[in-house]
Structures are given as structure tokens and as C-alpha cells.
Amino acid sequence: MRLPRLALVTSVGLAAAAPAIGAVAIGEKLRPFKLDDATGKTVDLGGLQGRKAVVLMFIATQCPVSNSYNERMAALSREYGAKGVAFVGINSNRQESVEEIAGHAAEHGFTFPILKDVGNVQADHFGAQVTPEIYVYDPAWVLRYHGRIDDDRSGANVKSRDLRNALDAVLAGQAVPVAETKAFGCTIKRVGR
Amino acid sequence: MSAALLLAVVLAGPLDAAGIGRAVAAHRGRPVVLTLWATWCEPCVKEFPALAALARERKDVAFLSVSIDEPDDRKALEAFVAERRPPFPVYTRTPGPDQAFIDGVDREWSGVVPATLVYDREGRRVALLQGEHTRADIEKALARAKAERGAGS
Secondary structure (H helix, E strand, C coil), rough: CCCHHHHHHHHHHHHHHHHHCCCCCCCCECCHHHHEECCCEEEHHHHCCCCEEEEEEEEECHHHHHHHCCCHHHHHHHHHHHCCCCEECCCCCCCCHHHHHHHHHHHCCCCCCEEHHHHHHHHHCCCCCCEEEEEEEECCCCCEEECCCCCCCCCCCCCCHHHHHHHHHHCCCCCCCEECCCCEEEEECCCCC | CCHHEEEECCEEEEHHHHHHHHHHHCCCCCEEEEEEEEEEEECHHHHHHHHHHHHHHHCEEEEEEEEEEHHHHHHHHHHHHHHCCCCCCCCECCCCCCCHHHHHCCCCCCCCEEEEEEEECCCCEEEEEEECCHHHHHHHHHHHHHHHHHHCC
């Protein structure tokens, strides 16, 4: 009977991890952090100060929902990168290695860094639950948008381009029309504590 | 009966959020375990056997599941359900905006799957388990459903 033992171990891990998972709120200031990217280079978010916006994207290599947005993430980062917006990917999934992340990024033409969040420390701090899950900060590093990229995973019937709308608003110095959205995504695979 | 017909009968629904609410309410008098999941969701697939085993044992509890797979994934869903033969109905989801569906099911649900909601005999939601959880977690929530009923009666 392997299941009960496995269940017990996982249950203890989740019970212990649960209090560590927080959530950042709209209007809250970014707490800068440093993490190594998929190439081993340390990225300090403090170095992005002065950018017109910072987009943090919790993403995955194996999640079909996150993967359905690969092209849209690459295109948005190119388009808005040219306007002074910094895009940063974060991979918090325990089972996705830096080698896999680097290969996936190259395959999909990602030009933004992808940070490996070992031990899902940042996912816990932000309260990120799924991939893809997006956080947009304004030039004062205040959280202005949290949620999905858009409202259609397939990309064929998008009616609400939420990330684009948020970035356009931040760049124009206006209020983000819809500051929080929800969508289906893959669970971030956390380590047990 | 052809294989196509056999496959056709294993799925129920589709349900929108209001339909899910009605399906839960139809079991008033028994605790309900409602699971939302997808075939593309690895932890959902992983926890499926434990959920099925629990449902086979706990005849005093109504188990319902709703797949959020897209219509394009229906064949994969049918094959999965036909192979696993779970002891509870597997509903599909009415296509529509994700957020309205998520909030309609439960405002506190982030949209992460698997999500398991446990209701007491009066239909009050007593637990929302988001992400990977174990059979023991669901059993704890069911014990809470029973305890809360006792406290209220």
C-alpha cells in the first residue's frame, strides 16, 4: 500500500507550506529580489528601476495553458519592450530544470530573462497559483495589474486583452481599466516544506 | 452498442456555474465533494485514483466532478473517463468566459485546477482545496462538514 504513505508525506508538506503563501495586493509596492536566470546569470530586479513598467510572468515549460501563450508573450515583450517595458519570466515549478527552461525559451524566441525560483519562494511571496499568471508594476513599482494575459487560451476568440490594456494604461499614466482578472491555468508545482 | 455510443454515455453535462450550483443543491441532505479538473492538468490526473477510491468507500457522500477541458480536448476526456470509469458523474463545462465561470462556482476560487469544494448537508461550502491535495485533506474537510452540521443543529 504505497498510497497512504505518499498521501501522508504530501499532506504534511502542504500543511506546513500553507502559512508561507502570501498574496500581494493591487497598490502594493514591489519588493525587489534577485534570482538566477536560466543561463545562470543573476538578475537583480533593482536594476530595472526607471523602466516604464515591469511585467512579471509566472510561466512554465510543460503547462499546456502557459504554452498556448508562448507566441503572445514573445510578441508582447518585443512590442512593449520597445516602449520601455521590462518583461521578466519566473519559473517556480519544482520539476522544471534550468536546462529545460533555457531550451524552451530558445525554442519559443523569448527575449526576456526567465528566473528560476528555486523553492518557489517568490511564488509564495506573490501568492501566484497558476501558470501563466501576470503582475504589472508601474514606474513607481506599484502593482497595477494582476491576472491573465487575455480571456481566450486558444487565441482565436480574444475579447479582452487584459495585459495589453493594463500596459497601455500604465504607459499613458491612466488607471488600469480592470486591475484583477482570473483564468484557468496549471497549478504551480511547489516544493513540500 | 458501438464504442462511440459507449463513450458518449460516460460524460454528463455540460454545466455552467449555475448548473453546478443546482447539481450540488440536488444532493441536499448529504455532504458533497465537487472537483474541477482537466485532462491536461498533471496533479488532477494524479489525484483522480484517490478521489475515485474515496468515492467508492464513502457512499454517504455525493461526489461530482466537472472537467474544464476545452471542446477540442473532448476525445482525450472521453478516453480518460472511459478508461478510469470513476464512480461519480463527470460533467463537461459549458463553453464561455473563464472568469464568469470561476467566480460563479466560487468567488474565492483562483481558477487553479484541481479545485475541490466540500459542502455540508445543508449545501454550505465548508472547504475550498485549491491545487494538489490528498485524500486525507478531503477526508479532513468532510469531517469538518459533519462537525459544522453538528454545531449548527
